[in-house]
Amino acid sequence: MHIPDGYLSPATCAxxxxxxxxxxxxxxxxIKKTLNMRMVPLLSVxxxxxxxxxxxxxxxxxxxxxxxxxxxxxxxxxxxxxxxxAVSVALxxxxxxxxxxxxxxxxxxxxNMAIVGxxxxxxxxxxxxxKSPLIASRRVIAAALAGYLSINVxxxxxxxxxxIQPLLFTDAAGTPLYAPYGLNIAIxxxxxxxxxxxxxxxxxxxxxxxAYLQRNDVALLAFNAPVATxxxxxxxxxxxxxxxxxxxxxxxxxxxxLLAAGTAWGEWSATDLVSxxxxxxxxxxxxxxxxxxxxxxxxxxxxxxxPFVANEQxxxxxxxxxxxxxxxLVFVLVGIxxxxxxxxxxxx
Numbered sequence: 001m002h003i004p005d006g007y008l009s010p011a012t013c014a015x016x017x018x019x020x021x022x023x024x025x026x027x028x029x030x031i032k033k034t035l036n037m038r039m040v041p042l043l044s045v046x047x048x049x050x051x052x053x054x055x056x057x058x059x060x061x062x063x064x065x066x067x068x069x070x071x072x073x074x075x076x077x078x079x080x081x082x083x084x085x086a087v088s089v090a091l092x093x094x095x096x097x098x099x100x101x102x103x104x105x106x107x108x109x110x111x112n113m114a115i116v117g118x119x120x121x122x123x124x125x126x127x128x129x130x131k132s133p134l135i136a137s138r139r140v141i142a143a144a145l146a147g148y149l150s151i152n153v154x155x156x157x158x159x160x161x162x163x164i165q166p167l168l169f170t171d172a173a174g175t176p177l178y179a180p181y182g183l184n185i186a187i188x189x190x191x192x193x194x195x196x197x198x199x200x201x202x203x204x205x206x207x208x209x210x211a212y213l214q215r216n217d218v219a220l221l222a223f224n225a226p227v228a229t230x231x232x233x234x235x236x237x238x239x240x241x242x243x244x245x246x247x248x249x250x251x252x253x254x255x256x257x258l259l260a261a262g263t264a265w266g267e268w269s270a271t272d273l274v275s276x277x278x279x280x281x282x283x284x285x286x287x288x289x290x291x292x293x294x295x296x297x298x299x300x301x302x303x304x305x306x307p308f309v310a311n312e313q314x315x316x317x318x319x320x321x322x323x324x325x326x327x328x329l330v331f332v333l334v335g336i337x338x339x340x341x342x343x344x345x346x347x348x
Contacts, residue, residue: 001158002264005296028085044327054090055316060193062265067257084114087117089330125139151194159189159191269294
């Protein structure tokens, strides 16, 4: 679901970036009121969880691959605004350092997954869970449905963005300039994998984490729940240590994400579109706009490969460590700056 550069026209990318900006602004204003060094670990851990869960590629129907996103559990714990910020940071780091998603398409990918995914997950979870007790099984069911629906709505919007490109952007001969497949192909192809394997993965992950939190860190579920429960002792690196242990375990297991063969639908390179590598649909030639923009950015650790590490599995683990370390650094720096600004404003 990570749209690469070239599949969307620059106009589409700009439009979706503009559409995402108001949500980022509101999210920033909302979390600024609570952002302090106690909250930094929680934002970091759910951004890290989203980052790492996307490294576990799953085989999908048709020979492609997909993955869960971790957006729903972030929205359940942090609320939709905190989730938007956390997942957007993860997506930006994936694009900039690892080439997972395009630089020009950052706005589109954040809009689809971080923004739409967070809002859908929040609305579904709150609507079903209501004011039930934090340890109620109803909340696990609500989390499962929130995960399943959020990833599928995000996938549907992504498919529509792909599918409208041939309708809106063609050359003088009517040949598509960017994503070459219309709505009649893009929507079924995207949804086939997400309504089945990827959606079920998101369902299981989200429900499983909520069930875990109910047994071990139930106060975390109170942040975004209309239930009278104290959260004053929640947060900090010590308070989130169990979650970081889970992240550490997932880092060691990330090479499992290399087992799924194939490329996610709509994430082929310009060369793959022509050569028909694997199950990639073959074109006579890559769309000219797609080919022109495909290599606009060369990620230093493209495809989660470290150039100085010969072992692919070990390099994948190190890439996970680099990504998560960068996420922590970003939120720590933001937390420090926020604390200093808050003290300066209170002093004046």
